[in-house]
Amino acid sequence: MRAVVAIIVVGSAFFLWQGRMLIRQKRKKEWIVFTVSLLIAMALYISVGLHLSIPSPTEMIGNWLEPFIKPIVKWTEGGY
Amino acid sequence: MIENGKISLLQFGIAVYMFALGSTALLAPSIIVSIAKQDGWISVIFCMLVIVAFVSLWSRLSKRYPGQSMIQYGERILGTWPGKLVGLIYIWYFLYLSSLVLRNLGDFITTSVLSQTPIQFVHIMFMIPVLYGAYLGLEVIARTGEVLFPWILVIFSVTILLLLKNIDPGQVLPILPDGLLMPLKGVYPLLGFPISELVVFLLVIPFVKGQNKIKKYFNLYFLLAAATGACIVFISISVLGVDVTARSTFSVFDMAKEINVGNFFERVEVLVGGIWMMTIFVKLSICFYAANLATAQLFNLRSYRVTLLPFGMFVLALSILGYKNTAESAWFITTAYPIYSLFHGLVIPALLLMIGKLRRLKG
Numbered sequence: 426m427r428a429v430v431a432i433i434v435v436g437s438a439f440f441l442w443q444g445r446m447l448i449r450q451k452r453k454k455e456w457i458v459f460t461v462s463l464l465i466a467m468a469l470y471i472s473v474g475l476h477l478s479i480p481s482p483t484e485m486i487g488n489w490l491e492p493f494i495k496p497i498v499k500w501t502e503g504g505y
Numbered sequence: 506m507i508e509n510g511k512i513s514l515l516q517f518g519i520a521v522y523m524f525a526l527g528s529t530a531l532l533a534p535s536i537i538v539s540i541a542k543q544d545g546w547i548s549v550i551f552c553m554l555v556i557v558a559f560v561s562l563w564s565r566l567s568k569r570y571p572g573q574s575m576i577q578y579g580e581r582i583l584g585t586w587p588g589k590l591v592g593l594i595y596i597w598y599f600l601y602l603s604s605l606v607l608r609n610l611g612d613f614i615t616t617s618v619l620s621q622t623p624i625q626f627v628h629i630m631f632m633i634p635v636l637y638g639a640y641l642g643l644e645v646i647a648r649t650g651e652v653l654f655p656w657i658l659v660i661f662s663v664t665i666l667l668l669l670k671n672i673d674p675g676q677v678l679p680i681l682p683d684g685l686l687m688p689l690k691g692v693y694p695l696l697g698f699p700i701s702e703l704v705v706f707l708l709v710i711p712f713v714k715g716q717n718k719i720k721k722y723f724n725l726y727f728l729l730a731a732a733t734g735a736c737i738v739f740i741s742i743s744v745l746g747v748d749v750t751a752r753s754t755f756s757v758f759d760m761a762k763e764i765n766v767g768n769f770f771e772r773v774e775v776l777v778g779g780i781w782m783m784t785i786f787v788k789l790s791i792c793f794y795a796a797n798l799a800t801a802q803l804f805n806l807r808s809y810r811v812t813l814l815p816f817g818m819f820v821l822a823l824s825i826l827g828y829k830n831t832a833e834s835a836w837f838i839t840t841a842y843p844i845y846s847l848f849h850g851l852v853i854p855a856l857l858l859m860i861g862k863l864r865r866l867k868g
Contacts, residue, residue, distance in 0.1 A: 432818075435818070436818065439814045439815070439818075443811075443814060447811070452807065452811075454804065454805070454806065455806050455807065455808070455811045458800065458804050458806060458811060458812060459811050459812065459815060462800075462812050462815035462816060462819070463814070463815040463818070465815070465819065466815045466816070466818035466819035466822060467818065469819060469822040469823065469826070470818055470819075470821065470822035473822045473825050473826050479826060481826050481827060481828055481829065481833075482601060482823070482826070482827065483827055483828040483833060483834070483837045483841075484828075484833075486837075486841050486842075486845050487836075487837060487840065487841040490840075490841045490844050490845060493844050494840045494841055494844070497693065497840065497844075498840055500690065501540055501690045501693055501839070
């Protein structure tokens with residue numbers, strides 16, 4: 426739980442500091458990209474902090490590519 | 506201009522060298538040796554042919570659209586929305602690659618050097634200078650590489666000299682007992698890790714001074730890195746033997762543990778670990794910088810620095826989530842990652858080149 430609080434505090438600090446600066450400079454597009462990417466990053470970090478069962482990208486990519494992997498593994502692990 | 510910096514050809518070459526060695530030299534020897542056995546070093550030599558082909562493709566692409574990065578000409582070639590989709594695919598790839606590199610370093614530090622330290626702390630501590638380097642820009646990252654490069658060469662040379670008495674050439678014999686098939690099998694993981702990863706330099710090339718010599722420097726330093734890799738694998742096998750090299754996760758580090766001069770000069774493996782921290786720093790900085798630059802180019806932002814902090818946080822989270830343990834990482838590198846990485850390093854650039862030629866588009 427402490428990790429989640431720390432992530433929220435750090436994320437909010439980033440948002441207040443850089444987000445405010447971008448609004449003051451009237452850079453709307455930059456502000457939107459910054460806010461969206463920060464929200465995605467915070468959501469991901471919080472879910473890691475809470476140990477939610479998100480599949481790892483490695484596992485997901487491995488599952489997607491399974492049909493291609495099988496013959497290659499057979500080839501590399503096979504004998505001479 | 507989103508990035509105003511310019512780097513020299515030498516700085517570009519050094520960045521290529523350090524990127525190619527990066528975390529590969531730390532992890533790849535055991536992976537290659539587990540497939541190709543004592544002929545693992547020949548696999549790395551075979552890779553040189555692949556490297557020349559890849560560099561040729563990337564150079565053609567960058568020569569056709571001078572002064573533009575892959576994100577920019579991707580949009581021109583494929584049209585706005587498919588181009589943006591390709592841009593997003595690359596942003597994800599660079600962020601994911603950054604997280605994998607960071608995790609490799611974290612695993613190395615927490616298993617071999619600071620075993621009591623939490624991996625998250627190591628990641629955060631390493632990410633701070635990377636963020637700062639990316640904030641300062643390409644010139645600073647390239648100059649950092651230039652400063653660190655001689656140290657890498659010196660430490661590497663001294664390590665080899667000190668290991669000379671431990672080298673047993675008999676360990677690499679018999680050479681090619683089953684023909685060329687086993688070393689060819691050993692090439693497969695290297696196609697993804699690191700060869701295809703160097704596609705990231707398609708974002709850096711527009712900022713290099715002396716565009717007409719890029720192919721030469723790209724080839725030269727990439728092949729130099731491959732030669733260093735072949736040398737590392739050869740020494741690993743001849744010092745540790747095939748079985749220990751294949752079983753050890755960080756065989757280069759274990760190899761350095763064998764250094765013992767007169768029973769007083771020993772435990773210098775941390776120095777060797779230092780080499781990999783330097784190369785990983787450069788690799789991670791370039792990947793992370795490229796992810797931010799690609800985002801700025803894709804969304805037409807005025808500065809690439811806008812996304813530094815959010816992406817830093819994202820990479821930190823993804824590095825923990827990346828994979829469960831080193832066994833899963835080794836499985837991924839030897840099976841799925843080469844295909845996944847080839848899609849970004851070979852398939853998309855080749856498609857861009859072909860479609861650009863068919864549509865007769867030029868920079």
